[in-house]
Amino acid sequence: MKADQLGKLFLTDLLGLNMWQLIKGKNVGVDFPLFKRQRRLPAWVRVIYYTLAAVIFTVTNSWDNFLLYWLLPLLTIFQVIVRWGAICEHQYIANATVAECSPIIILQWWEKLLFPNLNFTLHPYHHYFSWNSIFKPSKGT
Numbered sequence: 001m002k003a004d005q006l007g008k009l010f011l012t013d014l015l016g017l018n019m020w021q022l023i024k025g026k027n028v029g030v031d032f033p034l035f036k037r038q039r040r041l042p043a044w045v046r047v048i049y050y051t052l053a054a055v056i057f058t059v060t061n062s063w064d065n066f067l068l069y070w071l072l073p074l075l076t077i078f079q080v081i082v083r084w085g086a087i088c089e090h091q092y093i094a095n096a097t098v099a100e101c102s103p104i105i106i107l108q109w110w111e112k113l114l115f116p117n118l119n120f121t122l123h124p125y126h127h128y129f130s131w132n133s134i135f136k137p138s139k140g141t
Contacts, residue, residue, distance in 0.1 A: 013079035098127045
């Protein structure tokens, strides 16, 4: 990718201009029949939760804090961090194998102090054992 295209992507993320694409693309085409919650909450629980949150923000007069310190960073700087993480986890090489384009990252001792051990450094295994390969039903079932 050219530097100006990448810069445009980062600027779009930083300004929150990709917000609609972000919201629209969250659950499109996601269907894992083998990964269904056994005890799903009824839809009315979510409505009560959001209504209660709205009431609390209104009563405490803290909508500005919510919007400024939670929603705005979620839709702007957090998107830049997510894109940067995706770039750092992959080496974009044409016709490369998973092992060649998703290296295992070995952290320094001080990096282990800063980052939680969530196995992000073992990124190739995410590609080898993706949701589709694990939860895709076979033709015989």
